[in-house]
Amino acid sequence: MLRAVGRGGAVLFFAFIAMAPPALAASCRNTGDFQHWLAAFKQEAASRGVSQRAIAAASPYMTYSQRIINIDRGQRFFQQSFLEFSDKLVDRNRLQSGAAHIQKYRALFDREQREFGVPAAVITAFWGLESDFGANMGKDQALPSLTTLAYDCRRPDMFRKHLLGALQLIDRGDLRPEEMIGSWAGELGQTQFMPDEYMAHAVDYDGDGKRNLLRSVPDVIGSTGKYLVHLGWRRGEPWLQEVRVPEKLPWQEADLTIQHPRSYWLRLGVTAAHGEKLPADNLPTSLVLPMGRFGPAFFAYPNFKAYIGWNESLTYALTAAYYATRLAGAPPMNRGRRDIPKLSTEQVFQLQRLLAQQGYKVGEIDGKVGSAVRSAVRSAQMKLGLPADSYPTVELLDRLQRR
Secondary structure, eight states, rough: OOOGGGGOOOHHHHHEEEEEOGGSSOOOOOOOOOHHHHHHHHHHHHHHHHHHHHHHGGGGOOOOHHHHHHHTTTTTOOOOOOHHHHHHSSSSOOOOOOOHHHHHTTHHHHHHHHHHOEEEHHHHHHHHHHHTTTTOOSSEHHHHHHHHHHHHHSHHHHHHHHHHHHHHHHHHTTTOOOGGGEEEEEBTTTTBBOOOHHHHOOOOOOOSSSTTTTHHHHHHHHHHHHHHHTTOOOTTTOOOOOOOOSSSGGGOOSTTTOOOOHHHHHHOOEETTTTTOOOOOOEEEEETTTTTTTTTEEEEEEHHHHHHOOOHHHHHHHHHHHHHHHHOOOOOOOOOTTTTOOOOOOHHHHHHHHHTTTOOOOOOOOSSSHHHHHHHHHHHHHHSSSOOSSSOHHHHHHHHOOO
16 A cells, blocks of 8 residues: 555545646656666566566566656645545445445455454445445556656655565466556555555465455455554454544544543543443543544544554545444444635645744645644644644634744
């Protein structure tokens, strides 16, 4: 899973990005000769045990693509709220299709849950979001993309390991070069694994001797379950639960990086959203307010770590987790107040610049409200005496501008 590109799978790609103006492109320049680099990489692959047969089979596809560079350098985030994003992705069709797939492959899901402990709803939600259950896995040849991005100066180390992983998949016999077709950044299969992750975590669940995540549903289900365990999934525990919050709360505690026993939140007046009784136990729990104190509210349990490991975008991770709760039987979420404000992308850029100028750590100034920005927003809200719910608002922007 390609977190550094803001991944969301082939189906979700254009929900996240569009072509940015040149000023936002990466500033590094490629100066080395591509053919010399490629020859050295092939030598390195051979030294790591990849056969000459596999290297020869892949070589016609190991080419440079300026189109891939242009896509990678031109990424820009479309600022969508959690409600906007989840409304588009968790629609009636995906809910019905997800339920049908769980029913159709019940025996496989039961086997996976016995062996790995990941519920069918959790795997199915990723399956639906990443490729619409295999209907859209992408149209790009993986090897040219991976080769180009491994050579490129922007993130060569990350993509070198994925290019090596692709050669290892060929060498092992899992896939042939010509069938390695996926997203523009090299993700493969119905749940969109990057090749290094494919190589490390895929399993042969149908017993045919190959791990084919493009065409084998058993391999997709088993491999996705195994990978989620690698990301920290804990058998038998919840992952996300909608709750209601009182009007007054120590809002600065409502953050994904902060955990308290579930009993702590209950003492503060947090309740289940749909009337069920919550146990006052010691289960570590974070309170997450993706749109601030006036929007939807969720308990994120330790298993939510696997969602952030899959994709570090909080909006994507919450959407995938919420989709899974719906497939598991939860009702639609409460949407909160209708007039919840949302900053435009340009306002987010402005907010990031102001926060950085005033000493807060926001990471790259990229127009995205990621974890670093939310943390900085919370710190600024606390300093300015605003409710510290980590949600960026025009009020906060105005206060920062006046400082």
